[in-house]
Each structure stands twice: as C-alpha cells, then as structure tokens.
Amino acid sequence: MKLKPLFILDDAHELHPEQFKDISTWFRNRELKIARWIVTRMDALAPEEFRAAVSTNARRAAGTTLGRDHIYKLMQRDGRRRRPFRSVARDIARRYIEQMPTLRRQASTLEECLDAREPALNASDFEKLSNRVAAVVSKSGIDAATIKQIEASIPPEIEPDQHQAALRILVHREMKRSPQTDLFGGASENADESDDDEPDDPEEIEEEADAGDGRKKVRSAVITGASLQLHHEFQRPYFFGFDMVADASNENIEQFISLAGSLVDVIETKLMRNQGVRLDAKIQHQTLAKRASDTISAWDFPHSESVRKLVSFIAKRSLARILEPNASLSAGANAYGIPQSEMDRHRREGGSLIQIMHYAQAYNAFSIKEEYPCKKRIWCVFELGGLPVIANGLTLARGGFCEGHISDLMECLSDDAKL
Numbered sequence: 257m258k259l260k261p262l263f264i265l266d267d268a269h270e271l272h273p274e275q276f277k278d279i280s281t282w283f284r285n286r287e288l289k290i291a292r293w294i295v296t297r298m299d300a301l302a303p304e305e306f307r308a309a310v311s312t313n314a315r316r317a318a319g320t321t322l323g324r325d326h327i328y329k330l331m332q333r334d335g336r337r338r339r340p341f342r343s344v345a346r347d348i349a350r351r352y353i354e355q356m357p358t359l360r361r362q363a364s365t366l367e368e369c370l371d372a373r374e375p376a377l378n379a380s381d382f383e384k385l386s387n388r389v390a391a392v393v394s395k396s397g398i399d400a401a402t403i404k405q406i407e408a409s410i411p412p413e414i415e416p417d418q419h420q421a422a423l424r425i426l427v428h429r430e431m432k433r434s435p436q437t438d439l440f441g442g443a444s445e446n447a448d449e450s451d452d453d454e455p456d457d458p459e460e461i462e463e464e465a466d467a468g469d470g471r472k473k474v475r476s477a478v479i480t481g482a483s484l485q486l487h488h489e490f491q492r493p494y495f496f497g498f499d500m501v502a503d504a505s506n507e508n509i510e511q512f513i514s515l516a517g518s519l520v521d522v523i524e525t526k527l528m529r530n531q532g533v534r535l536d537a538k539i540q541h542q543t544l545a546k547r548a549s550d551t552i553s554a555w556d557f558p559h560s561e562s563v564r565k566l567v568s569f570i571a572k573r574s575l576a577r578i579l580e581p582n583a584s585l586s587a588g589a590n591a592y593g594i595p596q597s598e599m600d601r602h603r604r605e606g607g608s609l610i611q612i613m614h615y616a617q618a619y620n621a622f623s624i625k626e627e628y629p630c631k632k633r634i635w636c637v638f639e640l641g642g643l644p645v646i647a648n649g650l651t652l653a654r655g656g657f658c659e660g661h662i663s664d665l666m667e668c669l670s671d672d673a674k675l
Contacts, residue, residue: 261290268296297618338503345502345512352516359523362533366516369523372497375537377417381490385417389424392581396431406430409474417492421482422474428582477586480653484578484588487649493541495646501544503652504642506620511642518547548646555619562669563616569668570622570640571648573658578650590650591639591657596627598662599636609665638665 268276276296283292349366353359363369377385393403406426410419486492495504501519505512522543523533535543552564570592578588602609616622620641628635637657645652 263290263292264295265293266295268294338507341505341507342499342502344509345505345516346498348509348512349498349516352513352520356520356524358527359520359533362527366520367498369533369535370496370498370501370519370540371534371536372499373537374415374418375493375496376415377486377490377492382417382420385420385486385490389420389427392424392427396427398427398430402430403427409472411474411479414479417486418479418482421486422478425478425482425485425581425583426474432582475586477653478583480587480651481578481583481585484649484651485583488575488579493537494649495544496537496540500652504544504646506623506642508620511620514551515544515547515642518543544646545649548643551643552621552647555621557615557619559612559615560619562612563619563621565669566612566616566638566665567621567640567644569665570638570658571644571650573660574640574650574656575648577656577658585656587653587656588651589656589658590645590652590654591622591637592665593628593630593635593637593657593659594662594665596634596636599626602662609662609669612669 265279268279271279280294283294346365346367350364353364353366376382407419407423409426410422414422483492483494487494495501501515502512505515519535519540522535522539526535527533552567555564557563570590573592574589577585613624617624621644622638622640625637625639628637635657639654639657640648640650642652644650
C-alpha cells in the first residue's frame with residue numbers, strides 16, 4: 257500500500273482577503289511534493305476567479321496557468337440535472353431521521369412524512385373557477401366542437417381544478433392564435449425559451465404526442481402553468497413533496513437541510529401533540545414559503561440589500577408572465593435576460609453590478625448563464641435560486657425568462673425605485 261499525503265485547508269473563506277491571496281500564491285509557487293486543496297465558499301473568490309470556475313473561456317490571472325497552477329472544482333454544480341441530487345438528498349434525509357429516535361419510530365424516511373398527492377380546491381373555490389372558465393369560453397366565441405377537442409387534449413389523470421385551469425389557458429391561446437404560441441405545447445422559436453435547451457428531466461417537458469387516435473396531448477409544462485395560476489388565484493398549494501424540496505435546494509446541501517429542517521420541526525410538533533407525522537400539501541407549502549422568506553430577509557452578506565432588490569424585480573417580472581391568461585411561457589418564468597453584449601460592456605467598464613452579482617451567486621440568490629442562445633440572439637440570463645422561487649410562488653422549471661436590458665436592473669437598484 258502506498259500513501260500519498262494531501263494537505264487540505266478548509267474554511268479558507270475565514271481568512272482575511274489579503275491572507276487568502278497570499279496563501280493561494282504561496283501554494284501555487286511551491287513544488288508539488290504534497291498535493292494541496294483549498295476549500296472555500298464562493299464569495300472568498302474574486303469575481304474573475306469565480307467566472308473562471310464556471311466558465312471555460314474566462315480570462316486567466318497574470319502569472320498563472322489554468323489547469324496547471326490551479327484547478328477549480330465546484331462542490332455545488334450548476335444544478336442543470338436535478339435527478340442525481342434527489343438521491344443525495346434522500347440519503348441526507350435518511351441520516352437526519354436516524355438521529356431522531358422519536359421520529360424514527362414513526363417513519364424511516366422524510367419522504368414518508370410528506371404527502372405528495374395533488375391538493376384540490378374546496379367546493380366554493382371550484383365553483384368560482386368553473387364559472388370564470390365558463391365565462392371565458394362563452395366570451396371566446398369558439399364553437400363547441402373545438403372546445404371539445406381542446407378538452408380531449410388535456411390529460412384525464414389530472415385534478416378537476418387543474419383541468420379547468422388548463423382549459424382556460426388553451427381557450428385563451430385559441431382566441432389569440434398568434435404564431436408565437438403553439439396551442440398544445442410550450443413557446444415556439446419567438447418565445448423566451450431556447451429551442452435547443454434541454455429539460456432537466458424527460459418528464460418535465462413532454463414532447464407533443466398523439467393521444468392514440470391522432471389527437472395532440474397537452475405538454476406537462478402547461479399543467480405546471482395552470483397549477484401556478486391556481487396557486488396565485490386561490491392559494492392552492494404548489495410546493496410540496498420531497499422532490500420539490502430537493503429541486504428547490506439548488507444542489508446545495510446546506511440549503512436542503514434548511515428547507516427539510518423546517519418541515520421536520522413541524523413534524524416534531526405534531527408528534528408531541530399526537531397528531532401523526534404526515535404533512536399535507538398546505539402545511540408543507542406554508543412551511544417552505546415561510547422558511548424561504550425568513551432566510552431572504554435575514555441575508556446580511558455584502559450588498560445583500562441590493563441583491564434583495566434585484567431578486568424582487570426579477571420575481572415580479574416573472575410572476576407577470578406566469579399570470580398571463582394564455583401562459584405564453586407554459587410553465588412560466590423565473591429568470592431575466594439581458595443582451596450578452598450589454599453585460600460584456602458593463603464588465604469591461606467595471607460596473608457596480610459585478611460585485612452584486614458575485615455575492616448573489618455565492619449565496620444562491622440567483623445564478624447567471626452567459627452566452628445563452630435564444631431567438632437568434634445571445635443572452636445573459638439571471639435565473640432565481642430556489643429560495644426566491646418558493647418565496648414568490650414561481651416555477652422551478654427552467655428555460656422561461658423575461659427580456660430586458662441592464663439599464664432596467666440598474667434602475668431597480670436606485671434608492672427611489674418602486675419594486
């Protein structure tokens with residue numbers, strides 16, 4: 257057996273910035289007799305170093321050779337593939353439950369405690385919804401045969417209230433009948449989704465398919481959009497179930513533990529009151545929304561107030577797209593895109609947004625996807641993290657974003673901006 261020594265400097269973000277810089281330089285200049293790792297939070301890196309960690313074409317620092325002098329390894333990935341993290345989250349939750357004897361006797365996993373069944377509107381709210389949908393259908397002037405065809409395209413397995421909300425969206429699309437939106441699918445090449453953007457999971461955005469007799473099938477993204485509209489219209493729970501908690505964690509273990517921990521606290525309280533351990537969708541949604549809002553309010557990192565303003569601005573723009581009667585982005589938006597050329601110019605000029613972006617990414621307020629091709633243009637897209645998404649009732653589906661300019665982002669940071 258041959259042993260190779262490895263030196264790990266953990267929590268390097270606790271160092272003073274000058275100390276961190278000196279340590280990094282010293283490690284780089286020493287002979288490679290002993291391997292060494294520096295483990296740190298992202299905010300300890302300079303903005304350009306952080307870009308180098310997530311980009312293959314970032315500028316190298318003077319006197320260094322990327323891949324030779326140093327290699328960046330992200331412990332938290334970009335979150336484009338969520339399914340692998342769900343397995344990690346399940347293992348973390350299992351270990352968490354094992355340390356709680358009282359809860360362990362009632363359930364072996366956290367997933368068992370979280371009701372994943374779709375909630376339903378009460379009779380009064382469902383009647384209101386049905387009347388509103390009937391009014392839309394009547395006002396549309398669409399013939400009964402077409403309405404029947406639209407209804408037949410909606411998956412029969414969804415809840416009645418989801419069926420009604422999806423029907424309303426599709427009727428509005430039929431009324432509009434613009435080239436920008438496909439009746440049964442998501443956005444076309446003129447909408448805010450990239451044609452070549454790959455969905456997170458195969459089931460997240462279904463391709464149009466025949467229902468067996470030549471009829472088109474509505475994409476699941478439309479059902480997601482309908483559920484979000486029901487949430488904002490009737491406070492129907494949307495964030496519930498273990499997979500939703502894992503997906504909202506941005507592949508960040510600390511964030512997952514925070515969200516899952518808030519649910520475990522409620523479960524423990526129910527146990528003490530002999531009320532069982534299972535949480536319905538309403539309690540889960542309320543608990544997660546409160547934890548997300550409280551965490552955002554408690555942010556106290558550098559430029560946190562500016563980050564909150566940016567998050568609020570993007571969230572309100574995204575919510576407006578979700579609530580569009582025809583749900584033009586299907587599953588909705590959770591991001592804001594500006595032309596990449598504007599971002600490049602701002603960076604060259606050393607704009608004030610650079611430092612704000614740096615800390616926003618480090619604390620999962622939002623992520624930034626640069627060089628994003630869509631609508632025959634190249635974009636820089638600011639995608640909200642899981643906490644802002646939950647706090648504002650937005651979609652976790654990726655691809656939909658609102659278009660704008662960097663001047664809009666700068667304006668929302670001004671002291672007299674109305675968000």
